[in-house]
Amino acid sequence: MNPIPVSVVVVSRGRPDALTRCLTGVAQLDYGAFEVIVVADPQGLSAMATLPFAAQIKAVPFDEANISKSRNLGIAQAAGEVVAFVDDDAVPETGWLFHLVAPFAEEEVAAAGGFVRGRNGISMQWRAQSVDHAGRTLPLAVDSTRPVVLHSVPGRAVKTEGTNMAVRRSILAEMGGFDPAFRYFLDETDLNWRLAKGGFATGIVPLAEVHHGFLANAQRTGARVPRDLSEIGASVAVFLAKHCPAEDHTTAWKAFRAGQRQRLLRHMVRGDAMPGDVGRLMRGLDKGYLEGQTRESGALAPIPRAPDGFRAFRREKAGGVVLAGRAWRRRGLRRQAERLVAQGKVPSLFLFSPTTLYHRVRYDPAGYWEQSGGLFGRSERTQRLFRLTRFSKRLSREIQRVAPQRLLENNGGSAAE
Template sequence: MTETAASVIIASRHRPRDLLKCLKALEFQHHRNFEVVVVSDPSGCAAIKDSTFSGRVKLIPFDEPNISRARNTGLERAAADIVAFIDDDAIAEPTWLIRLIAPFEDQTVLGTTGYARGRNGISYRWTGEYIQPNGDVVPRNPAAPERYVHGADPVLMAIGMNCAFRASALSKVGGYDPNFHYGLDDADLSMRLAELEGATILVPLAQVQHISGPNETRSTAQVPTSMIEHGASFGWWSKKYDRSLDEFYAIAKKLWRDSIDPRLVRGDLEPKSARQLAEGFAEGFKIGQSRTRIEHRLEPAQAPFLRYSEKLKPNNLKVVPGYVWNRQDLYQRARDLARQNTVVTVMSMSPTSLFHRRFFHEDGFWVQSGGIYGKSDRKDPLFKWQTLAERVQREAVALSVTRP
């Protein structure tokens, strides 16, 4: 049976190192019949041209701080009938794409979206949300896929860092709305997609790790530096969907409570900086309210499909365990296995109760570090006595769900 062709679109801006890691992780996808379209600023374009990915991706220069226009530009170069999106600061699990596009065997499915783990690679950052008319969201966390029928069920958010669509459906709704430069772009697309007859599927095991790298609105430490574009997106949403100011203020207060207040308490933000962010948000809201509707029509792709890799499906997960003081030797073994097209996870452990974290190494392998007796799950006790072999076995079983 021929694998379904897919186009993976990555919009990148000012994060060339993250972009290269994202591309490296995609080499280990179990699904092999896909192309990669990268829409990037000059720094990302230069990084790709100087790397082994040169000539393997469709590279489109784009130097405008507008995520919606960037994604639409990628859509117009995508040759496959199924298009998937991943952020440049996200790392796809090896089974990400095969699980994300599997529901499209049902011709009534127009979109899918999956889960995202956070910076530590363990805790979930996003487990599904459906959208209320005022733009607020209700979290979900199902263990099995959920089907949201358009017109009958709530509107499922297809989160921009981990989603896929039928290209024909996106063409019908005109792609992403360019008036959403940053934020609410995916919520708006989900709302318009839900006007078409069909369904969107939440796929829990189609997973990525979202690093949440720095950008023009936040620092490396995740501290907000500007809220103007957030405010502009809320302003345009309020105007586009004719929402009342009372609804807007309720959502703005929730956003502030979740994003700003905790950082004030921790001391990450000074009160003066918080006031400046609030002023920027209010200024942005006015900018958004002044925007006018842009009719956007997606042009069909002209360039042929460019398969990302001719390699066969990667070998199943190989765990390389050991103590942290032997880390360099463990890493070298992992590099050698990765070059042989093997999915590798280094288990770098210490005889402590340190919490665990997972990350992807730029040389092509995953790493899990922490204490033999430490937590790798919220339900774990702070300390649990076990041997290195027992701990490695337990973690390997947990990883096998997304890295078989």
């Protein structure tokens, strides 16, 4: 059976290094039929041009702070049956598309979303959720090893995250894509509700994982401290006007505002923000909310078919390989990983020290995955604090932990103590 053609859309503004790292990971996806579309500012497109596979990418210049408009430009160039989205400060696991696209074999499925790991590469930043008319989310209990197709229920829509989601192009284009009134925040949540109102089903795919960094942008610092809350306030106003009963607007806004103030106070207690920042940012939130009430958000025009055909991304299928060793051998093993990348392979490097240090996973810009930590320490944070084990047994257990997402074979590669 031929794979469903997928268009992968990456939008970027002001983060050229993150973009090239993301695209290096996208280029290693183990999937038979996908194209790559990048919507970026001049700085991002210049950085992208240095990549060896840049000629295979559909490049769309755009330098405006509006993520919905950016994504819509990507949809306009997409010729795949499904459009997948990943943020520039994220990197997908090698098997991301393989898993994410699986639910679309069922005709009722209009969208799908995967799980998102946070900065340490282990803890989950986002799992399965539903969302109500006020934009408040609740967790959904799903099997963490297999996809599930869900329908919305009265008062709640199935939630997907913009950094790890896919939508059937025919439906997405007919709906007009994302609403440009959401320049930042709640853009995908608005789409979730529009899909729910249309009666469409959504697949939740736990093994379709991306690693998300939450890098700095115009709205937040690298420590996730807000720089400005006006766009968030504006998006809340637009969302409530579109999806929340009018009699609940005031209550919903007060609850959201209180939550934002508590968030800022926590940053202040930790020393990430000054006392004066709280008042300034809250004033910006209120100003944005008032401005958002004046934004137009009507019916969206359908997005036409892509003028160019499907530009399949070509790479020789090489598969993943495993490298492992003691932490003090890291320099030599990293050089070996880089040589394997040059040969077209996707290395997973495991570095263990004789400690109980918690594990971390990162994707190196050179094109390989690296997991480091104590031989006796935790990887998943629910594990015991200490577990006595041999090197080979721990390595086998960690390979098994990531193999489904990364499409690794347990016996691939080489290992040395």
